[in-house]
Amino acid sequence: xxxxxxxxxxxxxxxxxxxxxxxxxxxxxxxxxxxxxxxxxxxxxxxxxxxxxxxxxxxxxxxxxxxxxxxxxxxxxxxxxxxxxxxxxxxxxxxxxxxxxxxxxxxxxxxxxxxxxxxxxxxxxxxxxxxxxxxxxxxxxxxxxxxxxxxxxxxxxxxxxxxxxxxxxxxxxxxxxxxxxxxxxxxxxxxxxxxxxxxxxxxxxxxxxxxxxxxxxxxxxxxxxxxxxxx
Amino acid sequence: xxxxxxxxxxxxxxxxxxxxxxxxxxxxxxxxxxxxxxxxxxxxxxxxxxxxxxxxxxxxxxxxxxxxxxxxxxxxxxxxxxxxxxxxxxxxxxxxxxxxxxxxxxxxxxxxxxxxxxxxxx
Numbered sequence: 001x002x003x004x005x006x007x008x009x010x011x012x013x014x015x016x017x018x019x020x021x022x023x024x025x026x027x028x029x030x031x032x033x034x035x036x037x038x039x040x041x042x043x044x045x046x047x048x049x050x051x052x053x054x055x056x057x058x059x060x061x062x063x064x065x066x067x068x069x070x071x072x073x074x075x076x077x078x079x080x081x082x083x084x085x086x087x088x089x090x091x092x093x094x095x096x097x098x099x100x101x102x103x104x105x106x107x108x109x110x111x112x113x114x115x116x117x118x119x120x121x122x123x124x125x126x127x128x129x130x131x132x133x134x135x136x137x138x139x140x141x142x143x144x145x146x147x148x149x150x151x152x153x154x155x156x157x158x159x160x161x162x163x164x165x166x167x168x169x170x171x172x173x174x175x176x177x178x179x180x181x182x183x184x185x186x187x188x189x190x191x192x193x194x195x196x197x198x199x200x201x202x203x204x205x206x207x208x209x210x211x212x213x214x215x216x217x218x219x220x221x222x223x224x225x226x227x228x229x230x231x
Numbered sequence: 232x233x234x235x236x237x238x239x240x241x242x243x244x245x246x247x248x249x250x251x252x253x254x255x256x257x258x259x260x261x262x263x264x265x266x267x268x269x270x271x272x273x274x275x276x277x278x279x280x281x282x283x284x285x286x287x288x289x290x291x292x293x294x295x296x297x298x299x300x301x302x303x304x305x306x307x308x309x310x311x312x313x314x315x316x317x318x319x320x321x322x323x324x325x326x327x328x329x330x331x332x333x334x335x336x337x338x339x340x341x342x343x344x345x346x347x348x349x350x351x352x353x
Contacts, residue, residue, distance in 0.1 A: 214334035219270035220263045220312065224353045225241035231256070231315035 001175035002136035003166055004033055004044030006104040006128075007149065008112040009158035012186030013104045015042050016162035018170060019178030021049045029178030038065035039190040041072060041105030042183060046136035047119070048097050051087075055099060058083045069105035073115045073125035076103065080123035093120070100135045110187040134165070137173055141165035155184060159194055164206045235321060237314040237350045242271060245309035247290065253283040258315045259325045260286060261333065265308035275299055275337045276329040278322035282313055299337040320346040328352070 004017040017033040034044045035056060045052040059079045065072060080101070088096040099119040106112055114128040116135060131151055134141040144165050153161065163180050170176045180199050185191040237259075243249050245262060257280040263271035275296075279285030294300040303309065316322045323344040329335075330342055332352060 215272050215274065215336060218333055219272055220242060220310070221353055222242055222271060225239045225312055227241060229238040229240045229314055231238070231258070231317050 001173075002033055002046040003134065003138065003141060003169050003176045004046055004102050004136055005132065005134045005141055005145075005162045005165055006044065006102050006114045007132035007145070007153075007158050007162060008104075008114065008151075009153045009155045010151075011155040012158075012184050012189060013042075013112050013114075014155065014158040014162050014182065014184055015044055015102070015104060016159075016166055016180060016182040017044055018166050018176045019181060020176060031178070032181070034181060034183055036183075036191040037063070037072070037103075037105070040185055040187055041065060041069060041103070042185065042191055043076075043104075044102040044135065045099065046102070047099035051097055052099060055080070055083060055087070068108040069103070069113045069115070070107060070125070070127075072105060073103055073117065076101065076117060077123040077125055080117060080119075084119055084123070102133060102135045106187045112187075137169060137176055140169040140172055144168060155186075159184065160202045160205065163199055163202045167203055167206055233348045235348055235350045237316055237325070239314045239351075239353055240312050242310040242312055245290065245303075245311045247287065249311075250283060250286045250290065253286065253313065254315070255281050255283050256315060257317050257319065257322055258282045258313050259322055259329065260311055260313040261329055261335070262289075262309060262311050265310070271308075271310055273329075273333040273335050274302065275335050276326055276333060277338075278316070278326035278342075280319060280322070282315075286311065286313075296337060296339065298339065302337055314350075316350075320344065321348060321350075324348045325350045 006015045015034050019031050020029050021031040031049050034042055036042050059076055063075050101117040103115045114133045115125040116133055117123040117125050132145050132149055148161055159182050163182060166180045182194040182199055183191060259278045261273050262275040263273045265271050288294060290303060316325060323342060324346040327342040327344045328349055330338055
């Protein structure tokens with residue numbers, strides 16, 4: 001399985017994912033799950049890895065990126081539905097594999113938006129009503145983001161927060177793992193990947209966050225101890 | 232795992248005057264801060280062969296742990312608790328035990344220790 005996260009920050013959009021792929025016949029930790037669409041838009045995919053990549057290759061060609069993220073989502077819906085029906089016309093809908101896309105980018109007015117498009121839903125774009133969205137195995141990440149995320153978050157903190165969510169999910173669910181990949185972009189800054197060494201530093205910092213949580217459960221007993229301890 | 236019984240002090244306000252009263256002997260200690268809920272939460276643990284000198288260093292500008300120094304400089308209701316332990320390996324083992332138990336925010340690395348003993352933490 002997979003965890004892909006997208007969150008909006010004051011200075012741009014963060015997209016992050018794990019890298020683990022596993023199925024009955026294959027397992028590795030180097031799978032790309034987030035793909036650049038344009039300088040200011042990207043898509044993350046959860047579902048069967050090889051199908052996802054092939055599907056995306058088919059859908060990407062001929063997209064018009066200059067008309068805003070909602071229009072881009074609509075273009076993907078139309079092509080996605082068509083391609084998916086082509087791929088699996090021999091299967092009834094409930095027997096078809098699941099594919100979920102997490103699409104993030106900007107409107108023509110430079111407003112950040114995030115959409116999910118699901119194969120089970122004919123890829124109808126669903127706009128994220130909070131500033132973040134997770135696909136794949138979202139539960140732990142959504143729990144954390146519900147408690148930690150604020151609209152005013154800065155890009156670098158959003159990067160750290162998304163890395164934390166993937167780290168925590170990976171610690172609890174073996175289906176999520178491998179190197180964490182984090183990408184950023186904005187209406188003025190092009191899509192780029194956060195370096196693995198920076199992600200590693202963030203993870204170390206996140207360990208301190210976890211540590212702080214633990215100490216909250218073990219307060220000192222204020223009545224215990226003696227005035228003159230002896231060895 | 233072998234256990235040892237140690238004798239902990241009460242919570243003592245963390246200031247130079249109180250630290251000056253400590254002996255120049257070995258032991259283990261932990262720092263805590265009173266939070267809004269009225270509880271003291273441990274944020275740093277340690278051990279030393281000279282408790283007084285070590286704790287004076289911790290609250291001075293010379294403290295090399297910049298996170299700890301910065302946190303203490305913010306001010307607040309800080310306290311400490313200590314226990315006298317002469318054996319250096321036992322000191323290290325108890326420091327590591329406290330590190331694992333309290334997960335203190337300003338201990339940056341897990342203390343290393345070759346001795347496997349456990350002590351009462353209160």
